[in-house]
Amino acid sequence: MLQKPAWLRPHGTPWKAGDEQLVYESGWIRVTDQTATAPTGNPARYGLVRFKNVAVAVLPVHEDGTVVLVGQHRFPHGDYSWELPEGGAPLDEDPLAGARRELAEETGLAAAEWRQILKTQLSNSVTDEWMIGYLALGLSDVPVAHPADDTEAITLVRVPFREALDLAMAGYLPDMLTVAMLLRGYHMASEGSLPGAVARAMLR
Structure with a gap:
């Protein structure tokens, strides 16, 4: 370490x-x-x-090296945003529980393996917000559908990890949680911190 x-x-x-x-x-x-x-x-x-919540973000990586992105309209910037699954966990809740819930609600997926891979401050000059990021492996469909947030109209896409990373670096995925998590995932895959087959699939 x-x-x-x-x-x-x-x-x-x-x-x-x-x-x-x-x-x-x-x-x-x-x-x-x-x-x-x-x-x-x-x-x-x-x-x-x-903030009354901790921001949680999930990097859901399938065995073939693809990741799931969530598309939705965002109010503050008035634009459409493609992002990794993310949301908020109340301060008195285990952030991992919040991450599991957000993954299930937004993508219909569950994960067999979870790893906390990132903890960052967001806009720390004016807010006290923290983000905790998790890697989710061993993905499968949840047995029972979770009700979606009644303000979210979500579209899903599954793309190769490297394509998502390249799009983020080109500015097409400007959400900072997404950018940070994709870079962290690339660093882990490159440094041998992930299972070999998954890392090779992500990097190809």
Whole structure:
């Protein structure tokens, strides 16, 4: 396992939080306006989005090296997005349980093997959101269909892993969870961290 180098230690003085005022709250987020003291010692105001869920993403890889992508319209950017299966797990839920649920709901698949392969911060200058990513192997259809989210109209496509990775690198799959997970999957396949047959199928 890669050892953490000494230079990764924190430097300087951390931010110091002051008074907090709630601006907006929904079932998904809390938006606050806070006073703070910056690492420089200067006073600051900070708008912060606090998430009530952990983002979970799944890289579902079939034995032939193909992956499943989910297509749906996304409201914030007003566009159509092709992504890996992803969603949210409440903070008091095991993120793996959330990942299993999202895979079943969005693709109708279950996995025999799960590995946590990534943990990243998303937009960490304005939010406290974390993403946890899982590799799903040994895929099969779920025996009982899971009800889909009533706001999602989903299309599925199954494509070779390398095609999905190349499309992401070309900017056609701009969702950051998808980009990060595909790159992580490529790194693992290249470095020998995956079963040999699966890695070879992904890389060809």
